[in-house]
Amino acid sequence: MHPALQGLLTIIIGVGGCVGYFYSANLFLDKVLFKPEGPNAGRNINRANMIRPWLFLLPAIIALGLYLAYPVVATLRLSFLERLPGNEFGFVGFENYSKMFAEPKFIEAMKNNVLWLIIVPAAATGFGLLAAQLTDRLSWGNIAKSIVFMPMAISFVGAAVIFKLVYEARPEDVAQIGILNHLYLVFGGAEPQQWLQIPFWNNLFLMVVLIWIQTGFAMVILSAALRGIPEETVEAAIIDGANPFQIFFKIKIPQIMSTIVVVWTTITIATLKVFDIVFAMTNGQWETQVLANYMYDKLFRANDWGMGSAAAMIIMLMVTPILVWNVYNARKEMR
């Protein structure tokens, strides 16, 4: 069957199934299980209302449980196991972890990831704040914002191709087609550079891609936060003779600090999971390995589920503080 037709059929079955489930389950509850009539009408209505929320929640709970909660436990379990011939597993304790920590490629991935985690959120938030502040009172600010925001819609893989062209290096005697090398030569560089093959610095060139994508996100949110600042505070500062820099750093920044933290953590999570960019641009060669790509290597190239799962658990471990903090904040808010 043609995939498009199959897709159409799935949409109909999937959507129809969902609607059908919600509708018929609701009907069943009201008309069959607990009829709101007869001597027990009142009790039945109450009972039906006790069950209904769970009816509405059931598909979501199943999907969340199966696709997000169960894998955390299963991956934790797999990280302590070793795959034996014949689809058997043997318990090896922390051996996967100790083997992994002894691997230079893993240490390299950890180091790089830490570097990513420091630089990308800081740079993206910084640029985002700058863009938000600069465009705020410009007549064509919205157009400028749209353009800075645009990379959000571009896939990591698409961005990888875009930046590979930027970093492209050609032999010295022919025309450069990568703009970076072109500029490098114009401004006095000796010879074209293979930017993605210079250890350490190539990490920065990869990070540029993610910063380029995430800045728009930071800008949109921080720009809304800047607009939410009460005008009086700024006016008072102007009357007191503050200069624009003082206004920005001493009046505006402190008032949007909580938003900056949210933006920072959101980008941190995105950075932690970065996979496609490295996979498509260097595939971890030339010392650019990161955790997510290391994990993919282990799982699907080396077929080592134990170590792959251990690497995944490391990523989970790094997310956990943010997870706890988010849950804590959400609960505080609900009260």
Add this chain to the structure above:
Amino acid sequence: MDAIAGRKPIVVWALNISVVLLVLLWLFPTLGLFVSSFRTGDQITASGWWSSLFASEQTLQIRAADPDDNRVDLGNGRYMVEGNIFGEEAFGGKMTAWGTSSRNLGANAPGDTADLGDGETFTLNADGTYVWEGDDDQISGRAQRVFVDATTPPDFTLQNYNFVLFDENNSEGMAKAFFNTLTVVIPATIIPILIAAFAAYALAWMDFPGRAILIAIVVGLLVVPLQLALIPLLSLHNAIGIGKGYLGVWLAHTGFGLPLAIYLLRNYMVGLPRDIIENAKVDGATDFQIFTKIILPLSFPALASFAIFQFLWTWNDLLVALVFLIDASGQTTVMTKQIVELLGTRGGDWEILATSAFVSIAVPLAVFFAMQKYLVRGLLAGSVK
């Protein structure tokens, strides 16, 4: 505020210029790819894309027509070939000089006759017509090469798109991958919305024990990296017979998209006015009716926000498709995977790479510009608290 502080013109200028620079910096990479996708492979390697936007001074290396079929016998053992160096099509550029070897580039002016030695001559006019004379030996075999210095106007072509999208013989074309991506994306966007809408309503407006804990769990699951889910779920899919395929990838995207969907929709629904819902209840509406007749239509902005997120995310996804969809047959490859393949096999063919990448980028970009309002709203609802 501006009114009291006043603004010096120089500050306004500096502001405008810095924003222009910022915008250019952000636009340039994408623009490079976009422009390159409309140039032929030769053009891309001959000069940087930025120079193609303007008329450029170029040295074109052209060969005259093959002499053996076209030569005219002049008698006395003399032969002549006549023709136009630029072929049938009119040349849009302007010839400034030409030469007959790479050592004497630009040695002749248009209209000159170059002496090639031993009585062989070559005359080239500005419009490209040429006369090539010599003896039997000279006017045979391979044709004369000419190096033309010309100012060529910007020249763009759609042939890359033709090749990448519509060429039946192109085994690395994007047409199939495009439809595969579409097949993944549409169900993977619609199904989670439906499931999440009901759950969000229950979490926002229905009272039951455990509600607060459920909301906390959803918030926690928001940040769980999907990397954890790969192996356990692939094993699960294999065990229950789904294997690798569309069903698996739809289910996976549904699961991974749900926390954000529930979170966004719940936050929005909680903010709807309580009066409307209570009035409806007093009038005897059931929860199901309230949901379908009141909440759902009122929540349209939030639904649209999430739909855009999920659409962008599933369209641009590589990892989930690699793990849950693409099998050894390669029949179900999606565009992102296809582009990664091309990066490996056709790393230097920028016309193919740029065009393929742009085909995959174009749809999300169109959605982005058309629905930016909802995207921004969704971002704000999802992050600012």
